[in-house]
């Protein structure tokens with residue numbers, strides 16, 4: 229029997245940073261990391277004084293060796309917990325309207341064009357290449373309601389090497405036919421709508437099967453059940469989706485309490501529920517692998533319910549500013565035991581960079597009424613961008629930090645000739661002044677997926 233050889237082991241020596249919690253930021257000035265031929269981290273050791281010593285200690289003499297310069301460091305790959313791949317062409321456009329009007333005027337017309345597969349291929353290829361360039365090793369993508377285009381996004385992520393969650397969007401009219409006011413406010417444009425609950429569920433089932441053919445264990449590309457938000461679903465569709473996620477052991481993503489008018493709309497559409505969060509809870513949508521984008525206008529009962537169910541929040545500060553949604557209380561969520569990660573939310577957010585989302589998260593955290601309680605620290609920002617995001621996506625056993633046994637999802641950052649700053653300053657310089665030009669290499673599952681030399 230002929231077996232194909234494993235890819236070479238890799239050994240890195242130099243500055244290595246990562247978080248283990250929102251309070252624990254580790255920066256090793258001189259440490260070694262070994263990655264085995266399966267792309268798994270074999271060791272991280274800050275007691276060795278050279279790559280040679282590490283190679284001998286761990287029998288990694290046959291590894292490819294990378295010695296980092298003093299302006300470089302390794303960091304876990306960035307995790308985007310909320311991005312609309314289909315909205316990428318609109319990044320930077322239409323920042324003049326709040327959510328519901330913005331959706332109607334800018335977003336639905338663009339998303340409806342994904343019936344054109346050539347257009348879809350172009351946009352999705354650009355999104356995946358661009359986010360990889362910005363160091364996003366994992367992305368939770370909303371696609372559109374089009375099955376074929378969603379399948380294309382799965383193929384493109386697979387081919388370009390990104391770790392990704394791919395969601396075919398559910399989009400039904402919630403309007404009662406006799407209620408003209410609700411018809412108008414439920415934002416159901418007749419050119420961009422699924423025809424029935426059956427059609428909506430059936431195409432999601434097909435998208436799951438499509439991904440299963442590409443990646444049978446969903447080890448790098450996973451389907452994610454994606455009810456767009458409560459106003460675009462019926463209570464019975466939400467329940468079907470909650471049950472489907474449970475049966476297939478799949479994650480879920482949706483929007484929650486982003487905008488005040490939206491929360492009022494949900495109240496009127498779901499009078500039997502005590503809150504927006506309760507709408508999802510009644511439908512078994514709040515699971516340990518549910519990503520709730522935004523979660524701004526919550527009361528304490530809703531926060532505690534989210535924590536109790538083990539669901540996570542994607543904090544999307546750029547979008548929240550751009551479309552005037554409000555400021556999510558990230559510390560308040562964390563203190564209540566809610567998992568939190570960062571989302572770029574293209575194109576509510578104008579930037580595809582998780583680093584930029586971290587920067588924006590820092591800024592908005594200082595604008596809440598008592599900044600001494602709400603301000604996010606450097607450790608918290610870096611945690612949200614990596615391990616926090618991994619927890620929200622349910623992949624903290626595989627990604628988000630550099631513990632042995634995890635996958636080598638990593639970036640090599642070079643901030644230039646800045647030898648005279650200490651380790652913490654280098655990270656601050658990167659968070660507040662860095663961009664994609666500083667990200668020199670990106671790996672997912674041990675494979676180099678982007679290089680900028």
Ligand SMILES: O=c1[nH]c(=O)c2nc[nH]c2[nH]1
Pocket residue numbers: 312327331335456457483486547573576
């Ligand atoms: O920021 C957002 N972007 C969207 O596309 C969307 N759909 C529902 N709610 C949304 N919020």
